[in-house]
Structure formats: C-alpha cells, structure tokens
Amino acid sequence: MNILENPRLSSLPSPCFVLEEELLQQNLAIFERLQQSAPIEVMLALKGFALFPCFPWLRSGLAGASASSLWEARLAAEEFGKEVHVYAPTYRPDDLPAIIPLASHITFNSLGQWHRYRESLKNTAVKAGLRINPEYSPVQTDLYNPCVSGSRLGVQAAMLAGNLPSGITGFLSHNLCESDHLALEKTLGQIEKLFGEYLPQIQWLNLGGGHLMTSQGYDVDYAIAVIGEFHQRHPHLRLIMEPGSAIAWQTGFLLSTVEDLIETPEFTHAMLDVSFTAHMPDCLEMPYRPEVRGARVPQTEDTVYRLGVPVASRGIFSVIMPLINLYRWAIA
Structure with a gap:
C-alpha cells in the first residue's frame, strides 16, 4: 500500500514528521552488527536525531548519546540514561558547571578552552578530550567542511607541538558528513599520520559522526575490517563513533x-x-x-x-x- x-x-x-518504526529498527540492526563485529561503540548524536520517545528502542543497542549543549546533555542524561559525551566549540562559563554532573566525557575545541576550564574538572569522574583536526574531509561545500583552510573547529597537530596537555584522556575527530567507508579509512590514516605520537598517551578515540552506514552504497564489512586493523595497531584505545542522521536515515x-x-x-x-x-x-x-x-x-x-x-x-x-x-x- x-x-x-x-x-x-x-x-x-x-505538517508533521512521521517516523516508521520498522525502518528505524532496520538501521539499528546495522549498527548492532557493527558493534558485534568490530571493536567500536556507537553513540547517538542528538544534533542529528533527538526524537526521545524512540530512546527505548535505541538504548538497548547503543552505548549512550552525545550532546552539544547543556539542554542536549540534560536530554541525554534524563531520557537516554547511559553515557553522555559532550562537545561544543565553546562552553559558556555558566553552563559548564551544570554540564559536568551530567557528562561522562567532555571534549574541548581548543587548547584555550581546555586551559580555561581544566580546573573545573578536577576531582570529578569526567574524562576530558580534545577535538582534533585531521586536515582531511571529503565534504565539498565549505559551509559544511570542518577541515577547510582556517577552520575554527579542532586542534591541528602543529598546535600541540609535541606536547599533549596533562589531563587530556582522548581525542574527538569530526570531519565527515554523509560519508562512505573509504572516507573512514582515510580519516584513520590521517589521524595516525598527524597525531600518531599522541595515540599511546590517550585512552579513547571518538571518530565523530558523518558515517552514513545505513545508505545503500556504504560497505559496512569494509568498515569493520578497517576499524579492526586500526585497533590491532592501537589495542589500548577505546574506539567510539557518534552517527546522528545515519541512525534515522530514510526512516x-x-x-x-x-x-x-x-x-x-x-x-x-x-x-x-x-x-x-x-x-x-x-x-x-x-x-x-x-x-x-x-x-x-x-x-x-x-x-x-x-x-x-x-x-x-x-x-x-x-x-x-x-x-x-x-x-x-x-x-x-
């Protein structure tokens, strides 16, 4: 019919938006297979999909939710109820104290933001991270390209100058947008090339969003192999990704x-x-x-x-x- x-x-x-549950379950099955076959955990990026009546369906198959603001962090903590990862290009000084009790991970966009707020994370269980700029993105439109020349998003390797700040436990790389398995492979190569010296010093690597694994042209088996090979080279790293639109893609x-x-x-x-x-x-x-x-x-x-x-x-x-x-x- x-x-x-x-x-x-x-x-x-x-007008209204209509969700088809059967199609959403089909997408979730892809990410469940990914997590069963590769050493990676999948988070829900709320900026891509935040229809919280669906959270009971998502919660069983995903590791948690990622947020980009205080209100998204509250939504993740109160409605999703698992790990809450927070990243924002800048944090307001009156928001961060409210975010800290909600978050398991907080990622900073710049060294300046980290130095400004690092004291706030002392004596907390929050794991601090830096967003890195791998200096590669397949995105053709500059408006959506986080690695365009002069980008404000993320720390370039040259900015670290060989010194990882004390207290940083992980990296976030978010450089994809509706991208395929080959873009994932190239991203991992760029991270190793530019930030390889720091990987032994961190505990987790978040590959961000933009992994359109639920589209017809995405080779999930190829991605599973690429992730597995990367983890073999860096077995101590907890690998994470946080797709948003891919979870709700064509649902x-x-x-x-x-x-x-x-x-x-x-x-x-x-x-x-x-x-x-x-x-x-x-x-x-x-x-x-x-x-x-x-x-x-x-x-x-x-x-x-x-x-x-x-x-x-x-x-x-x-x-x-x-x-x-x-x-x-x-x-x-």
Whole structure:
C-alpha cells in the first residue's frame, strides 16, 4: 500500500514528521552488527536525531548519546540514561558547571578552552578530550567542511607541538558528513599520520559522526575490517563513533498538505503548508533536493508541479506526480 493511502495518515496533523518504526529498527540492526563485529561503540548524536520517545528502542543497542549543549546533555542524561559525551566549540562559563554532573566525557575545541576550564574538572569522574583536526574531509561545500583552510573547529597537530596537555584522556575527530567507508579509512590514516605520537598517551578515540552506514552504497564489512586493523595497531584505545542522521536515515517523512494550486504558463504551483526554513533548512543551506514519495524528476514533456511554501523566501522544487485530493504529500 502506498504510504499516502494509509488511513492512519488522515488522523495526523499537517505538517508533521512521521517516523516508521520498522525502518528505524532496520538501521539499528546495522549498527548492532557493527558493534558485534568490530571493536567500536556507537553513540547517538542528538544534533542529528533527538526524537526521545524512540530512546527505548535505541538504548538497548547503543552505548549512550552525545550532546552539544547543556539542554542536549540534560536530554541525554534524563531520557537516554547511559553515557553522555559532550562537545561544543565553546562552553559558556555558566553552563559548564551544570554540564559536568551530567557528562561522562567532555571534549574541548581548543587548547584555550581546555586551559580555561581544566580546573573545573578536577576531582570529578569526567574524562576530558580534545577535538582534533585531521586536515582531511571529503565534504565539498565549505559551509559544511570542518577541515577547510582556517577552520575554527579542532586542534591541528602543529598546535600541540609535541606536547599533549596533562589531563587530556582522548581525542574527538569530526570531519565527515554523509560519508562512505573509504572516507573512514582515510580519516584513520590521517589521524595516525598527524597525531600518531599522541595515540599511546590517550585512552579513547571518538571518530565523530558523518558515517552514513545505513545508505545503500556504504560497505559496512569494509568498515569493520578497517576499524579492526586500526585497533590491532592501537589495542589500548577505546574506539567510539557518534552517527546522528545515519541512525534515522530514510526512516520517515514530512507530511504536508497542498493548500492551493496556482496556474502560470510555465508551471502549476502547489502551495504547501510547510516552511523550508523551519522544516527543511538544509534544502536552503546545501544543494539538497527533497524527494516526494510517488513522484519523479520531471521530463521535458511532463506537466510539472512546482512545490512552493507560504513564505517570502524562494524555496521551490519541481516534481511530476498525480495530486492527492487537496492534498497530502510525503516529503522524504
């Protein structure tokens, strides 16, 4: 049955995000296999997926949750209930004292942040880390590339100058975005090349997010082998990764309604009750094209429906699709 023919949808508000539990469980199975086959633990990155009613399903198969703010740390501690790893580019002095009791790990973006706050972690059980810049990212768009020249994100190897600050127990490398198994392999190579002298001095290495293991083109077995080989070279390290969008990848849709049709010589405009800024911001910031279930990319001879939103910004995309009686759309 087409998802839009499901009678349950008629009882849902529009617009709303709809999660399909079966698809989420399929994604979780991939990460469970990864953890069973490779010496690595998987955390949930809340900045990618924070639908906390799903946490009971996620908790059994994941090691904990990673947060980027005080409120995310509270969500992780109060609703997820396992390890809480926190990283932020900067910490507010009035937030960090509230974060410390919630966190098992706190990672600092710079040596300056570490020196400013290291005394706050004394006599606590929190494990302190540094975000490192491996000086490699496959991301082509500078806005999303954390390793672009002059990046503010992470410590470059040259900044350490051969001296790992006392009290630092681990590294976080976050340089991927919807990336594949080959990018993981190259990242590990860069870490060994640039930060290899420090690896014997730390206890854990967090490979961050951006590992799109739930996409069709990702070779999970290859990743398992690469992680295993790296761990053989560094058997003392606890390896961690924290995917966000990969866990929820293609597990639901944004339900929308066509509120009006506007005819022009070039297009038929289907006016939706959603906002690109509120519901699909990446479609403005990145060259993402949302998909509509049951639709296809228009050809020259097709009658085209151009989907628009009721705001002044020019957020539009075109599809060919039979309209649903005024009118429901599932945007993935």
